[in-house]
Amino acid sequence: MPKKLSTNTKAEAARARKTATESEKKDKAAREKEEQFWKEAEGPKSRAAKKRDEEAEKKAEAAAKKAEKKRLEELEQAELEKAARKPDKKANRVSIPSSSSKVTEAELEKRREEERLRLLRNAEEAKKREKRMADEEEYERIVLVSNTNREEDVIEARSVEDAIARMAVVAESPLPADRHPERRLKATFKAFEEAELPKLKEEKPGLTLTQYKDMIWKLWKKSPDNPLNQVAE
Template sequence: MTRGSNRLARGILRLKRQKNPEGASQLPPRSTARRRGGLRNAEEDGCQHQGGAGPRAARAQEEAYWQAAEGPKSRSARRREEDAEKRAEAAARRAENRRLAELEQQQLAAAVRRPDRKAALVGGPAVPKVTEAELARRREDERLRLQREAEAAKKRQARTADEEEYGRVVLVANTNRDDSVIEARSVEDAIAKMTIAAEPAFAPDRHPERRLKVSYKAFEEAELAKLKEEKPGLTLHQYKDMIWKLWKKSPDNPLNQVQA
């Protein structure tokens, strides 16, 4: 029986004494009963200690003594005692549940703080977990990087194709046969053909190659500056190819002057 039920029983006993003074006189005074109970309990405790029993048996005997002194309980009193016991048990269960919950929380916190044994064995820290959002962001960054690289490669390829087409189609001179133009692929070839094509009426030029090279050099320098300004972005080989084609039809070419 709990301590609260003892208090309740004693309160009921006081009410009975107030309602029935004659019956209350038959019971021993409270202090006397306590002294007697204390002496009896002391004697019983001594005997029980010698026999191996504990203080729990002494408390049970004391409760039995008070119950016998108070007499039979009414139904309402028993119900109140049962309710008090139920409330005490519920409070004890709640306290135990709180204690278990706190203990579990402490164990979880200790497990989180505990280092990874596998990582310690291999000599490296634990790899942090990557969230789904982080994975999606990385995939998007990789896709954008590949797209930029593909666009840059496409631009480089388009620029190369444009330069080739520019030199092959736009800047190609008319390929129709012009009898007044001597075909040659170099200055030396042009000099040789110019010597062969010269008419006997004219006096032979003793140094035609010198005059031709000087004229071509001057023509090349002048036209190269113009072409770089008009059509930037080409290679030197493309510029020289264009200049040579212009030179073959230019009036500054001594070969064209001979044909005239």
């Protein structure tokens, strides 16, 4: 039978420790090599920038803490003042006008001004209408005043044709012989109308053509240019 070899436990343990130490050294060397690589890659400027960023971050954090502390102190002070302040009854009775009420008041003032201007315009228009009507009534009154000295001698007629017919039956003062009295009367009336119409339009603007013609006919009935009035003379 072959001879059984004995195992040296201490030697095995020593070899294991040696292997572990060598492996640790290799790992450490690899880490150092990697760190050196990244340091060289970053360069001096990158390290300085990193340092500045860290300092700025620390300052920002400190400023935030300081601001928060100040806010809490102010809040606490406000609560103390509110608790110590006595209620003002007079202030409660007086209402402070808001911006919306100011806007509403401005709108109301604007509407009142618009209404006032509208009433003024309406009053002016009504005054003009009344004046025009008064002028027309006065004109009618003047035109329709009876001439007592000539009333009996005037031949009444409502149109030129009616006047021609009445001229033929005047008994006391017959017209001179005229072969075409209607032509002469119409021509005279036409000339009278053309002369008076512009005057009436200037004196009484705004009337209708029918109203102007009615006025002209009333003037024609009293006019000395009317042949019917000449018959009675």
